[in-house]
Structures are given as C-alpha cells and as structure tokens.
Amino acid sequence: xNSVTQMEGPVTLSEEAFLTINCTYTATGYPSLFWYVQYPGxxxxxxxxxxxxDDKGSNKGxxxxxxxxxxxxxxxxxxxxxxxxxxxxxxxISNFGNEKLTFGTGTRLTIIP
Amino acid sequence: KAGVTQTPRYLIxxxxxxxxxxxxxxxxxxxxxxxxxxxxxxxxxxxxxFSETQRNKGNFPGRFSGRQFSNSRSEMNVSTLELGDxxxxxxxxxxxxxxxxxxxxxxxxLVL
Numbered sequence: 001x002n003s004v005t006q007m008e009g010p011v012t013l014s015e016e017a018f019l020t021i022n023c024t025y026t027a028t029g030y031p032s033l034f035w036y037v038q039y040p041g042x043x044x045x046x047x048x049x050x051x052x053x054d055d056k057g058s059n060k061g062x063x064x065x066x067x068x069x070x071x072x073x074x075x076x077x078x079x080x081x082x083x084x085x086x087x088x089x090x091x092x093i094s095n096f097g098n099e100k101l102t103f104g105t106g107t108r109l110t111i112i113p
Numbered sequence: 114k115a116g117v118t119q120t121p122r123y124l125i126x127x128x129x130x131x132x133x134x135x136x137x138x139x140x141x142x143x144x145x146x147x148x149x150x151x152x153x154x155x156x157x158x159x160x161x162x163f164s165e166t167q168r169n170k171g172n173f174p175g176r177f178s179g180r181q182f183s184n185s186r187s188e189m190n191v192s193t194l195e196l197g198d199x200x201x202x203x204x205x206x207x208x209x210x211x212x213x214x215x216x217x218x219x220x221x222x223l224v225l
Contacts, residue, residue, distance in 0.1 A: 032212050036216075041218075042218055042219075043117075043119075043203055043216035043217050043218045043219045044203065044205075044216040045216070046213055046214070046215065046216075049212075049213065051212075089156065093212050099144060099146065099161055099168070099169060099207070099212065099214075100146070100158040100161065100169050100171065101146070101148070101156075101158065101205075101214060102158075103155060103156040104155075105155050106155065106156075
C-alpha cells in the first residue's frame with residue numbers, strides 16, 4: 001500500500017535559518033504529492049503540491065520538488081520566520097481513482113527569534 | 114468564498130454514547146472526506162463521499178458511519194463511543210476532479 005515517511009521532529013531553528021524537512025514515499029503508479037501545514041488549534045492548510053515527476057511546488061517561500069528517482073518530496077525554505085512555527089505534513093494521493101490522502105507523521109517546527 | 118465549516122468545534126461525551134459531527138464544504142465542492150487525527154495514530158482516513166455516495170472507506174469499525182446530503186453537506190456518526198475515539202475529526206472538501214483538499218478547523222471530541 002501507499003506510505004509516507006517523514007523526518008522525525010521536533011525541529012528547532014533560529015530565525016532566518018535554512019529549513020529542510022525530508023519526505024520519502026512508497027506508492028504504486030504516479031501519485032500526487034502535497035505538503036500541508038497545521039497551526040496550533042487549527043485544521044490543515046494546503047501549502048504546496050506537485051502532480052508529476054520534476055514538478056516544483058512553491059508557496060510563501062517554501063518549495064518542494066517531486067523526485068521520482070529517489071521517491072522524495074523534501075520541503076525547503078531559505079529563510080524561516082517565527083510565524084512558520086507549525087506542524088508540517090507530507091502527503092500523497094494515489095493515481096488510481098482513490099482520493100484518500102495518505103499522510104506522514106508530521107514534523108513540528110519551532111522557530112526561535 | 115467561505116471555507117469548510119465544521120460543527121460543533123468541541124464536544125465532550127461519555128463512553129457508550131453516540132455523536133454526530135457536521136461538515137459544510139466549500140460552495141461548489143462535491144467531494145467530502147473525513148479524517149481522524151490522534152497523537153498516537155496521526156492522520157487516518159475515515160471515508161469519502163461524492164454526490165451522496167460513499168466512494169472510499171478507510172479501516173475503521175462499523176461504529177463509524179457517514180452520509181452526504183444533496184447540498185453536499187456531510188455528517189459523520191460514531192456510535193457506542195470508546196475512550197480511544199477521543200480525537201480531532203477533520204473534514205476536507207474538494208472540487209470534482211481536483212485533488213486539492215481543503216480542510217475545516219476540525220471537531221475536537223473528548224470521550225470520558
């Protein structure tokens with residue numbers, strides 16, 4: 001079946017540091033890949049997505065590239081801010097007519113001023 | 114455009130009771146999915162409804178059920194509540210044929 005493996009947290013960084021959160025996946029076919037963010041007390045917000053190999057998703061300074069050869073979708077940001085503190089989830093949807101999102105375990109990110 | 118709304122936001126029940134949660138999708142969205150979030154199991158898919166029909170189902174016992182109405186609003190029901198059902202229940206909606214799912218704020222259920 002499908003699975004998503006995410007970098008273990010928590011991750012603590014200083015403001016303006018470079019961020020990488022690793023994500024690898026196992027899926028049949030060509031899944032669509034997503035990063036969601038969850039702020040305290042809230043639901044999930046779609047941060048970015050990629051639907052085919054070599055696609056780069058980007059939003060709010062965050063980027064992730066769909067790498068089929070390494071089955072990875074790592075999240076990066078060049079300069080993090082305190083407001084980026086949240087839990088980040090990597091997820092996929094299989095390409096076979098099933099709209100179920102399979103999530104990673106989530107990575108809690110804390111940015112220190 | 115209004116986002117996904119879920120009611121109630123918080124709920125406290127006792128073991129053995131049943132509960133009904135409601136989700137109103139974004140206008141024009143016909144697919145509604147439900148997820149359970151717990152610290153131990155993370156985010157798990159419950160079921161998905163499209164045009165009043167359950168299209169996909171996760172690995173949850175029959176105590177968990179749902180339905181969708183003609184206006185795309187959805188409800189999920191949990192009968193004979195157990196302590197382990199305490200969780201954040203998230204609803205997500207998407208436009209037909211689009212895989213972007215938009216989540217509501219969730220209903221936090223506490224079973225005592």
